[in-house]
Amino acid sequence: MAVTLRDVALAAGVSPATASRALDPDASAAPRTRDIVRQAAEDLGYAGNSAARSLRTSRTDTIGLLLPDVRNAFFTDLAYAVDKAAAEAGRTVMIGNADEDCHAQDRYLNTLAKHQVDGLLVVPQGGASVTLRKVVAANPTVSIDRDAGLGVPVIASDSAGGMGELVDHIVALGHRRIAIVAGPQSTSTGRERLRAVAVRLSQHGIGLGSEYLVEGDFQLASGIAAAQQLLGLSTPPEAIIAADALMALGVLTVMRRRGVRIGEDVGIAAVDDTPWFEVLDPAVTVVAQDTAQLGEKAVAALLDRIAGEDVDTTPIPTRLVIRRSLGETAPSPSGESPLGSPIDSAPGSLGESPPDAPTDQRNGRATTQPIRLRNPGRTVGESTFTTHNSEETTHG
Amino acid sequence: MAVTLRDVALAAGVSPATASRALDPDASAAPRTRDIVRQAAEDLGYAGNSAARSLRTSRTDTIGLLLPDVRNAFFTDLAYAVDKAAAEAGRTVMIGNADEDCHAQDRYLNTLAKHQVDGLLVVPQGGASVTLRKVVAANPTVSIDRDAGLGVPVIASDSAGGMGELVDHIVALGHRRIAIVAGPQSTSTGRERLRAVAVRLSQHGIGLGSEYLVEGDFQLASGIAAAQQLLGLSTPPEAIIAADALMALGVLTVMRRRGVRIGEDVGIAAVDDTPWFEVLDPAVTVVAQDTAQLGEKAVAALLDRIAGEDVDTTPIPTRLVIRRSLGETAPSPSGESPLGSPIDSAPGSLGESPPDAPTDQRNGRATTQPIRLRNPGRTVGESTFTTHNSEETTHG
């Protein structure tokens, strides 16, 4: 059916062994032979058979990426970054969706194992299941975002630092009754973010009452349920921190339906940024994770791991993007952030082109230059990665 | 290294052939033998080697899904649906991201070809490239959403119908100066949606001036550029239709920055729904596609195609979700849609549980019952699939 190496060899008048070498840039072959074989391969439309190849070499040049929820933009951004970094390293990524379900996770893990991926990138959910442990033991693995106690390197953001900054900011704004819609305590990020908030709060002499702590599951519905609970309290919080964007969306949904004025009646802040947060009125203050760097570092770490080298697991700094959802004062309705200079005048990757730079539409591929952000929010923190929004603008 | 069938056979005291049969539910083996072999496989942690298996059988039980942009929620929802349907059919999905780049698309197509996927699901971009044609010729393929003239079945929404309904609605609202941020005219959806709008407009005796037509590329930046252009016109449009959610987001971003009041100064509507549209104030009126059905049908079609059967390519109805971004009047700020009955009282899948149904958080998996939607917007059209929002709520 499909064209085999044998066919190519026959057409080129050489042995399959020579054809194989001629097609392998790292093998030795006479330049002349190389040309002939390549031509034959081209002519016949030879694609190769990766099953045969990997059966022989026990390598697949494929890495598996196990995600808890493909519909969560944070993971999608991560997948994007991983895919990009992997492609640059000549690896293909197989994305698996656990659908926030341990069963589905195990199922996918098994497929990946069968497929002999060279390595595994996992954002584990729940504890370390038996299947997870088994597969991890058999494959070079790096964990991203979450630490499930697998004994593998973990590439993650410095959640604690980010949450600390956020709490400082909220307290500085004068809020005292602060609630958190936490992530599932079965995840390290869920635990870590909650812990960091509680600790920093107590450093400010503020307690975290049990009625102000609701555990969600990082998905939309749990944010809705949590907001209903918090907003129904006889003394509702002044500010709500949501441990991810989806739960924040749930909270926002309830606020809107109940006519609660965001930033006035109750403030809200979230972990993870999305372009949507900037379009809301008021725009939502967030602790942004650097998904691009997370993805790059994870791939690099896995490659190191496969090569048997040490990996760098320094946490990646987050970035506090201050907008107006916590009642931050603003000089003008459509104006700039009152707290910092607009990005137009900031050093760095933006502000090169005029705000009205048109989109070049040939071939459906935009080559738009970066556009100045009039209301980007102020940035606090060490990192200098571009905002989600400017990134979208730049890469779009 | 890894456990092979041979190891299992040895441990079970049978031949590899028998071991293979014992592990295959469809092969014949003595019940006793079956048990022993299964036990041995279990004990040794036998996973199988899919490379060897597919080399032998020339099947991989894998299907490839080629997406133009993993960061576009529409495609992500589609991927989710495809993955789910494929899993139910015992297939694993390899997701490839073309990153809106024909080069990346070709690269991925080649990997998929090498990996001997059983079939291909593609959302093509640009024209039918040589590589695309080649790979499509060599593999059972079904196109989703877009028709690139590949001569393969296309599973898509009835865009034209949806756009027609939307235009009727906009015109009924009294708008006459109507602009469109169209998708790239290199895609069938881009062309189709534009054409449907123009045609229906002209049926209402309304022309589509060239200054009111901007071509985007389905990505965020092009929506920003388009809005800058449209809003800078001496006579700006009364209503803007964006051909997808990302471009709508771009338009909304510019509106917000310029202080343009949505639905009052200028109305906006989009194709594709996302939970974010409902949280915006005013919530955005959309033509929603049924990604769940799109995914299911596509997988079914591919399976049929692989089996050599005929496939059903009836377009899937879209659904007009009327909210308030076009200046639809509303009786109360947080209230129900004025145009129809609230979903609470509508027949169908919603309204079973009390609005405050709590989230069950054991194991990080929410089991929340559907929550009544107070502001779901009225639904027009034939289809009865659940809204994006209620879906999230239900599945969350």
Added chain:
DNA sequence: CTGAAAGCGCTTACAG
């Protein structure tokens, strides 16, 4: 630089 040969792990007619 090139060819003949072995073998990766599996499945499946072919006998029995």
Added chain:
DNA sequence: CTGAAAGCGCTTACAG
């Protein structure tokens, strides 16, 4: 019901 054998397509020591 079971085993011995062949072979899927490729790569790579081993000779030459």
